[in-house]
Amino acid sequence: MEPRPATLKEIAQKLNISVSSASRALHDHASIGLRTKMRVQQLAKELNYQPNQNAILFKKRKTGMIGVILPFLSQDFFAAVVSGIEDIAYSRNYTLLLGQSRDDEQRERRILETMKNHRVDGMLISISKNTSAYDHFESLKSSHIPVVFFDRIPELPGIHSITSELGPGMLEMIGFLIKRKHRHIAMINGPESLPASRERRTGYLSALKKHRIKGSPDLLVSSDLSAESTHEAMRRLLSLKRPPTAIISFNDYVALDAIRYAKKKKIRINKDIIFVSFANEPVCNYMDDPPLASLEQFPYQQGEKAIEVLLQLLHSIEEGTPDPSFHNILLKSQLIIREE
């Protein structure tokens, strides 16, 4: 048993040929005689030779690695995105370097720096909710490392991104509520620093308008996505003179926290108040009182799309025909209504 994996050099020495001939023999190059080819291939098999990908990629100035940075793996949404990324990446011989920011900007920066120094070929990023400055992302541009952002994207010009289309979903959601005779519709939004929150707010307001419903500023509250903050938001909503009969929440986790709070206050879910939400997380399937409807955002497909765009960018760069345009893809979402 050799101490290390076999190398071309070893094969060459044992057969008394040059390394280049050994390499060519394994690649079935025309300038190597049949006898030699056979001998090399045979010995390679015997020694269980596997070319060192790193050496090959190093010479090609590539690494075959894609860096993935996201807030939390423990959210099903992101876990599903990773699965989508993984399936495409491995099939194209790329591996994934993974890092969780845990919604901490400093951690996000450290991970990004580490991955940069490891010379990942490209990156897929969903930013931390607390990230305020974007200079670390800018630095990737000057390092010429292509990045595709997904789901939580920074507000920067000239980026590639994959997000799911919320406007139509929000409209459908509010349509659904109105059909059920709800007129007093609140929203627990996420932090205003997230573009996703601003988009939800805009969608909420314009959907209300389209349905000729006069909203009230009191009905639009926000949470920093922690359970405490969501509970506080619920407290405010429930203490209104006229509390809402329907609540749209930033995502299912917020909905679950809100529902938990409501139950503690003896509010009957889907009777006194109904909840609708975003993400359609599988965890909801285990709940007694999940949000009545949730907007499926197809995370697996988002992941697939993100890596596909990235690989395409990498490919065009390699070909020397860099694509000057920016890809900002909006994926369709779909309102999933749970049967009571």
Added chain:
Amino acid sequence: MEPRPATLKEIAQKLNISVSSASRALHDHASIGLRTKMRVQQLAKELNYQPNQNAILFKKRKTGMIGVILPFLSQDFFAAVVSGIEDIAYSRNYTLLLGQSRDDEQRERRILETMKNHRVDGMLISISKNTSAYDHFESLKSSHIPVVFFDRIPELPGIHSITSELGPGMLEMIGFLIKRKHRHIAMINGPESLPASRERRTGYLSALKKHRIKGSPDLLVSSDLSAESTHEAMRRLLSLKRPPTAIISFNDYVALDAIRYAKKKKIRINKDIIFVSFANEPVCNYMDDPPLASLEQFPYQQGEKAIEVLLQLLHSIEEGTPDPSFHNILLKSQLIIREE
């Protein structure tokens, strides 16, 4: 803006010195004059020079990468393990290559092969529930890639592993049930192919014995961990002449599937039947009727411990003093009782 990250060579050329001098200047080597050092360091800063980790590690015949293979990221348990691994790994300048087997042996093999070809320095693996042959793990041994298994470990001699201690937990669990006057205690176990299942079975039987309770073979059923299979197991238990009053399940996900089935059959959770389980998954916090008790297995700490053992192995190999012993660490678990 240079097309690529700056290299030592570029710095050397611009200053008309040799690459080796530039390297030494940046490392503050004694044989480089102060003037030269200053000039090199200044220029390095200007060009935003960052040493190419891959080149350095390539020369050192290392990659600074740890391969992590586990069944599903979407299970909180594994997501938490990854967090533990990640925190230690990044602090020691290692990055993580991630792959999900999705409980598919072929996929597990493919990922393992890819990681091997990328020459990860070591691996952390929790095996797929469907993995029957272990030769792919053996092959790591001959490649001299150290592996530490965690949670779901293969039954092989001479491996390193981190698992949580189930015996005492099971005893405590059954003690808890008995204190509550339960004598008819069933178990929905996992597939027999998993050592974890066998361990639970043994623990279950011996704990019953210790408490002088005569079990019945009918009370010990198993599920392949899918919802359907768990429902089938529940069906069998509920159709017994004397159905159990308490059910221990393989893990919380099985418990949730079982509880869902029971509720459909109008069984009152924690009245007609109580559930206890393993893993103490956070998802249970959102349930109306979670398992009444669950054995916390401290996944984050399991991850930490696993990578610590691995890094220690790597270190001792590097030092030329390989540790011939096998580390098989049992972490304490803790029964968490949920207040009704």
Added chain:
DNA sequence: GAAAATCAGGCAATCGATTGCTTAAATTTG
């Protein structure tokens, strides 16, 4: 039978950084 063509394989550079060894120049010492 000699020139041309084909065949089989080797040399050396390359990717980026590190490091043992050597060397030229400057300085110190006797």
Added chain:
DNA sequence: CAAATTTAAGCAATCGATTGCCTGATTTTC
């Protein structure tokens, strides 16, 4: 002032594999 020492830096090999360009030996062609 010559020898010894110190200072400052360069050369070249190395990690593993690929690839353009040679070169020597056959074989073919006229």
